[in-house]
Amino acid sequence: MNNDIILRKIARLQSGGTPRVLDLFAGCGGISLGFEAAGFEMRGAVEFDPDAARSHGLNFHAGASEHSEPIDITKTSPAELCMKLGLGSVAEAFDVVVGGPPCQAFARVGRSKLREIEEHPEAFIHDPRAQLYLKYLEYVEAFQPVAVLMENVPDILNHGGQNIAEETCDVLKGKGYICGYTLLNAAFYGVPQMRERMFLMAYRRELAVEVSFPKPTHYLVLPPGYEGSRSVALKTLRNLLDDAHSYIAPPPATKDLPPAVTVGDALGDLPAINARELLAEGKISRGARRFDTPVSYSRKKPSVYAELMRAWPGHPAPSEGPTDHVIRYLPRDYELFARMNPGDQYPEAYKHAVKMFEERLAAARAEKEIKEGSSEYKKIWSSIVPPYDSSKFPNKWRKMWKDQPARTLMAHLGKDGYSHIHYDSKQARTISVREAARLQSFPDGFRFSGTMNPAFKQIGNAVPPMLARALATQMMQTLKHAVNENKVSDEPRRTAAAVS
Secondary structure (H helix, E strand, O other): OOHHHHHHHHHHHHOOOOOEEEEEOOOOOHHHHHHHHOOOEEEEEEOOOHHHHHHHHHHHOOOOHHHHOOOOHHHOOHHHHHHHHOOOOOOOOOOEEEEOOOHHHHOOOOHHHHHHOOOOHHHHOOOHHHHHHHHHHHHHHHHOOOEEEEEEOHHHHHEOOEOHHHHHHHHHHHOOEEEEEEEEEHHHHOOOEOOEEEEEEEEEHHHOOOOOOOOOOOEOOOOHHHHHHHHHHHHHHHHOOOOOOOEOOOOOOOOOOOEOOOHHHHHOOOOOOOHHHHHHOOOOOOOOOOOOOOOOOOOOOOOHHHHHHHOOOOOOOOOOOOOOOOOOOOOOOHHHHHHOOOOOEHHHHHHHHHHHHHHHHHHHHOOOOOOOOOHHHHHHHHOOOOOOOOOOOOOOOEEOOOOOOEOOOOHHHHOOOOOOEOOOOOOOOEOOHHHHHHHHOOOOOOOOOOOHHHHHHHHHHOOOHHHHHHHHHHHHHHHHHHHHHOOOOOOOOOOOOOOO
16 A cells, blocks of 8 residues: 555644545445544445435435445446545545445455455456455555444354454455454444444554444343354354454443443334224225324433434434334234233244134134134134244244343344334334334434335344444544554554453
8 A cells, every 4th residue: 555645644634634434335324324423524435225325325415416326336446436426536535444345245255365365356256245355455455544444243253164354354454454353232332222243443554553442331231142142253263273363352331331222212202103003094004105204202201312313413303203103014913913022022922823813713603613724714813823933933023122222123124024023012013114213323314215115124234323433433532642642653553462
């Protein structure tokens, strides 16, 4: 990399310039929102999904067409991106690159290949997953950022036997960066959701800084599934033949911190949607849910978290209320949702459904004879009991607890939403788009392009903005300290200790 360009960027920051960010694999903008809130300038993004790209452009660039169109990173060079966005010189366009290629990109790329991929790209030209990683490296090489943030699932620490985070650090170190990675859970940073992810930070060695991660702001005892996944990941790090030199232990959450934000804190001020009443009144039906009808907040006093979601800087709630508080049409299951207890999953739901069937069958048989296995018997069964094998889909459904953070929202939320059934049995439904956004820490003024299903997918795919804000604030503090102290150097410093 050109050291003169790096020094010019550092000099610009020293003179008070705002760090300019490029968000790769940006989605609708979870990371972007956090970096914007921490004082960075969101100057550009690359996103392939059309709805997500439009959402990003809508929220960060007032819907400007050049910022709202999908971009295929495998077919767009850094120079072409700059031309599209009207940014001029590639090397001068951005100071920070954030995001991260999907983990599938690494499935067949070994450590030696990661180091050689730039010299031998023809070996990977027919593997689109490896192309994503190749393009990521190409963009970092071209834009020469002073800092990098990558995010991915914890499994990337043992992806087909590889520690991709460590291998990525090796590559970035070869390009002149100081690197470190860790595991963070969103619930420790004020997000009402237990979401565990890997984060990697890197700074140019000229900044002469150490990599550090933000301290938790909230405390929670993680349930076995989450603490277990972290333990497995860390055990993997210790067992790998190659030491995890760049791993940094996550800052601990201590009991003196405020308790984690709960589902009730997040959703309590949103207006109730009583699904069974809407169904009985014919006010809900099959079809696309559009975001064109505002709803007023309930009269309940909003929690501190809800107030933040209403008044996020730069994205305040619409004065008439949110327009995306819409739910799925699931007429078979509303009554079943009402019967479920908080914490119930699919096996419990199935038992409730069988009990409901028995009750309905007994009532019907009081009127006339219905033989087991008859068409009418089967009709009653299918109108009540879900068709999935309860032994094969134990986690397909879950009714949330009001007094805990939600479990991880996934992109699959765009297909059914059964993983997050509302805790209020009177409402008896899966969560709305706005409720999903609240659980992911998207403010009420953030607008999602498209209809309900694409919006759910965008939310499930995103990095929680509040967690991104914590990471961005840490990065901003590190950059300001480096440039204000004027400790610019050509010598790298060591990061925190590896796994003990």
